[in-house]
Amino acid sequence: MTKFGDALIDSLGDALAHARGQASGVRVHTVEVPDVRAIRGKLRMSQLAFAETYRIPLPTLKNWEQGRRHPDAPAAAYLLAISRLPAEVGAALAHDSRSTIASPTSRTT
Secondary structure: OOHHHHHHHHHHHHHHHHHOOOOOOOOOOOOOOOOHHHHHHHOOOOHHHHHHHOOOOHHHHHHHHOOOOOOOHHHHHHHHHHHHOHHHHHHHHOOOOOOOOOOHHHOOO
């Protein structure tokens, strides 16, 4: 058998041991899913206002709140920041129509 084949069989054995609860030294990463509706409720914001303020697509917010989808790890961290520092996160995202961010392709020299 090839080196790759041996490595593949070994990794499948590791996966099977993990599934049976027999693996040692395995790190399990879990993402704590924030209660998005509770965060929004604490801030007394409508779904639309929350979505616009924190630049979250409204359908995404609705899916999170209705349990059809769950925030991934970066989104969960973002929601945690919103819950702890809502004014600061909102201010950081506030849009000023006078300022623009130049993209690398639109720079003038």
